[in-house]
Amino acid sequence: MSTHDQQIQGRELGEGSSRGGGGGGGGLMPSDSQPPPPPPPQLSRYESQKRRDWNTFGQYLKNQRPPVALSHCNYSHVLDFLRYLDQFGKTKVHLQGCVFFGHPDPAGPCTCPLRQAWGSLDALIGRLRAAYEENGGLPEMNPFASGAIRIYLREIRDSQAKARGIPYKKKKKKRNTPILKANSNEETSSFRIQQS
Template sequence: MTSPLYRLHQDVIFIFLSLHYNLFILSSTHLSLSLSICFLLFPLVISPFLAKNTQEFLHIHHHDNIMSAPHHDHSHRRKDSTPIEGSSSSSSRSTSQQQQAPQPLSRYESQKRRDWNTFGQYLKNQSPPVSLSHCNCNHVLDFLRYLDQFGKTKVHLHGCVFFGQPDPPAPCTCPLRQAWGSLDALIGRLRAAYEEHGGSPETNPFGNGAIRVYLREVKECQAKARGIPYKKKKKRNGQLKAINEGTLKQITS
């Protein structure tokens, strides 16, 4: 196929030869006028050919570029877009691991762990350090007395004017102690933690009778000093007894 530039070249030559031939056949008197007219008409005559052939050349050149461009295979893109079995299995494995993650400790378990670590640190600070396997009830009693310096419960002494008053009207210089209820709950958590760490219930120092005696003495002493008798459980037991007696009477009647 003839290229547009080659056809354009032929058209220009043809027009030029036609004009040249007309110049020779004109008379000498009209030569100057014919030359001026030819030079004026030459751009007007050749411009349509130039525009037409230029458009054809650009269109064919653009078409050739499209045809010569490499054909891209989009099959690999579809393959990439499809999910990979390995990635899906790994994501499902990660979600299952998240679901099987250990639940956060409860408030009781967290407090029990902190108490156990505190007691272990107390034994290490002794001179000489005491191991948990050699711990006995005397170490536990010393630990409870050691904790009194961090207490927040005012326990009036016998010489205090506010001794036995539940709501003293003014402050006093009596020491602060650990409340009986806090010590009792602490011993319960340490007793459970000792057995959870491999200790035997028979040799559990936190379940020793001396610990129960000490807690009972602290309870009675604080009840007298603060004027707050610990009779809530007894009242509750009396209420339950009265309720049970009432239900029995209703059943028998």
């Protein structure tokens, strides 16, 4: 290839790269621009629910007359909040005089009130207790961890179990029992099958 041909080829390559719109960068972005930041991570279902519960409780305190600051909130405000939530409950809790009191599967409708289920309230308090500390509250001042709240929840659990005829049994913790090693793998696997 002659020197003249090399010069022409070089000009064509240079022109082609300058036409690419980047001054020889071949279409690359200038070094001073940054890619857009990644989107925030998706919250888990638990975290989303905890945030909603925390906002709902904060709104409840603001709606009090006079409004209650979070720093002045105590266990009595929490108990009032739990009682307030009962109006939105979906669990039928039979009253003492109801013909279905103590029956797990009532045969017909009755006029007994709907309440928040004990399990829902218990989970709610757990989320609010965590949210309180995550939002700067001191663990020793946490109104959701008060003994009065635990007593209230225990009373709700027992009264709902009695009214619905469903005895509440505390789950026993499973103890880790050591598995005896057998002489062969076959014996070990058959031992496990028998246990399950």
